[in-house]
Amino acid sequence: MTGGVVAAVDLGATSGRVMIGRVGDGVLELEQVARFPNGPVADADGSLHWDFSALRGHIVAGLREALRREPGIASIGIDSWAVDYGVIEGGELRGEPFHYRDERTTAGVEAVHAQVPFDELYRRNGLQFLPFNTLYQLAVERGLDTADGVLLIPDLVAWLLTGAVAAERTNASTTGLLDVSTGAWDADLAQRLGIRTDLLPPLVDPGAALGTTRTDGHDGVGAEVPVIAVGSHDTASAVVAVPMSDAATAAYISCGTWGLVGVELDEPVVTDAAREANFTNEGGVDGRIRFLHNVTGLWLLSESVRAWEAESGETIDLPALLAEAAAVEGDIAVFDANDESLSAPGDMPARIAALLRRDGKPVPETRAGFARVIVESIAAAFADAVATAASLSERTLEVVHVVGGGSLNRLLCQSTADRTGLPVLAGPVEATALGNVLVQARAHGWFGEHATLETLRAAVRASVDLQRFEPRS
Missing domain, CATH: 3.30.420.40 (ATPase, nucleotide binding domain)
Structure with a gap:
C-alpha cells in the first residue's frame, strides 16, 4: 500500500468542515483545519436560503489553511447535504440557493403530482416521498427559462473552484430525476414536468477527476490541486466508511x-x-x-x-x-x-x-x-x-x-x-469525511489496483475503536 494526503470538504446542514486526510500503511487519520456554521437565513419575504456566499468564503479559507499545513495535498473531495442546488445564469450563481425547509416546496409537490402520480414516480426514481426533493423545488423555481444550468451543492462548490460542470451520480440520485434502474437522467420525466434537460449536467461517478483548482481570484485556493468526485451526497460518503x-x-x-x-x-x-x-x-x-x-x-x-x-x-x-x-x-x-x-x-x-x-x-x-x-x-x-x-x-x-x-x-x-x-x-464519528478521503485515496491507487468498498471498510475497522452496545432484556 502507498499513501499520501488529501483534503475533504464536508458540508452539513448545520456546520461545515475542511479536513486533512492522511492515508498510508496502517494510517488512516483526519485533522480538522476549519469548522464553520451553516444554516438557513430568511430574506425580506421570509423565504429560507443558504448563506452560500459566506459558505464559499469559509471553504476557500479552509482549503488555503489545509494547503499551508500540507503543501503536498494530492486532491480535494467535496460532499454535502442533498437535494438543494444553485442556478447558474450568465456564468454566475444567480442568488443564494433556497433551503430545503422553505415553504415553497408545498406548491411544488402539488404541481409535480398533478403531472405524474407518486406511484409512477416511485417506479421511475425509487425515492421516498420527501416534500423537498429537488424535482419539487425545480417545479416552482422561477426563471429557469433563462438559466444556463442547475448544480447541486457539492457540484456547485466544485464548479466555483475549478470551472468544471458535472453532476456526481450519488447526489444526483436524490433529485428524483435519475432513473433508478439505469442511473441516467430520466429525460422523459424531466420533459413531462417542464424541466429543460439541458439544465442537467453530465453525470460522473465517484473517483472521477473533475478539474484543477484556480490559483487566484475570489475562489482561488492558492495552488493547482485536482478535485476528485467522491460520494458527494454526505450519506453516500458516510456509508463508504461504515465498518x-x-x-x-x-x-x-x-x-x-x-x-x-x-x-x-x-x-x-x-x-x-x-x-x-x-x-x-x-x-x-x-x-x-x-x-x-x-x-x-x-x-x-x-x-x-x-x-x-x-x-x-x-x-x-x-x-x-x-x-x-x-x-x-x-x-x-x-x-x-x-x-x-x-x-x-x-x-x-x-x-x-x-x-x-x-x-x-x-x-x-x-x-x-x-x-x-x-x-x-x-x-x-x-x-x-x-x-x-x-x-x-x-x-x-x-x-x-x-x-x-x-x-x-x-x-x-x-x-x-x-x-x-x-x-x-x-x-466512526467522522464517517462522512473518512468516506470522502477513502474514495479519493482509492482514485490515487493507494489501496492497490483492484480495491473494493470492502477494502476501504477493512481499513476503517483497523483504524477506529468501535463502541459496542448489547441489547438489554
Whole structure:
C-alpha cells in the first residue's frame, strides 16, 4: 500500500468542515483545519436560503489553511447535504440557493403530482416521498427559462473552484430525476414536468477527476490541486466508511441532523410495499443502492437545546444533560419523531409537548426528562426503520452500525440496541469525511489496483475503536 494526503470538504446542514486526510500503511487519520456554521437565513419575504456566499468564503479559507499545513495535498473531495442546488445564469450563481425547509416546496409537490402520480414516480426514481426533493423545488423555481444550468451543492462548490460542470451520480440520485434502474437522467420525466434537460449536467461517478483548482481570484485556493468526485451526497460518503464486515447482515444509521437508516443492496427495491413504507433507493459508491428511510435525527435535540438556551440565556452542557437524561426513571413516553409539525425551525419543546398532549401522554417537567423522551423517540423511529428495512429487503440482520455524530450519544446507541434487539457498533464519528478521503485515496491507487468498498471498510475497522452496545432484556 502507498499513501499520501488529501483534503475533504464536508458540508452539513448545520456546520461545515475542511479536513486533512492522511492515508498510508496502517494510517488512516483526519485533522480538522476549519469548522464553520451553516444554516438557513430568511430574506425580506421570509423565504429560507443558504448563506452560500459566506459558505464559499469559509471553504476557500479552509482549503488555503489545509494547503499551508500540507503543501503536498494530492486532491480535494467535496460532499454535502442533498437535494438543494444553485442556478447558474450568465456564468454566475444567480442568488443564494433556497433551503430545503422553505415553504415553497408545498406548491411544488402539488404541481409535480398533478403531472405524474407518486406511484409512477416511485417506479421511475425509487425515492421516498420527501416534500423537498429537488424535482419539487425545480417545479416552482422561477426563471429557469433563462438559466444556463442547475448544480447541486457539492457540484456547485466544485464548479466555483475549478470551472468544471458535472453532476456526481450519488447526489444526483436524490433529485428524483435519475432513473433508478439505469442511473441516467430520466429525460422523459424531466420533459413531462417542464424541466429543460439541458439544465442537467453530465453525470460522473465517484473517483472521477473533475478539474484543477484556480490559483487566484475570489475562489482561488492558492495552488493547482485536482478535485476528485467522491460520494458527494454526505450519506453516500458516510456509508463508504461504515465498518461492515458483511453488508448482507448489517444495517446502518448515519446519524446527525437526520438519521439515515437502511441497508446496502445491489439492486433497488421499488415494490408497492417499499413505496408505502416510504423507503428510498439512493445511489451509493460503486453502483450500490442505499435502501433507507429518512428519520428525523438529532435535529430534535439540537433545536430543543437551542430553544432552552434562548429562554435561559445560558449555554447548556449537552453531555451533562444526556447523563441526567439517562438517569431518568419510570415509564418514558415517546412521540412520532417524523411528525410533520417538527420539520421547521422554531420552539421545538412546545411542539413536542403538543404532540404528547394530543396523544394523551405526560409532558416531562424537566429538561432532562424532555431530553430522555426525545432520545427514546428517535431510537424508536430508528428501530422501526431497521425492522422495515430487513423485511422489505428480505434480509436477516445481525448488527446495527451507528456512524456520525450520533455515535457519540451513548444513550441513543443503547436505546437503539434495546429497541432493535440487536447489538449496536458505534463509530466512526467522522464517517462522512473518512468516506470522502477513502474514495479519493482509492482514485490515487493507494489501496492497490483492484480495491473494493470492502477494502476501504477493512481499513476503517483497523483504524477506529468501535463502541459496542448489547441489547438489554
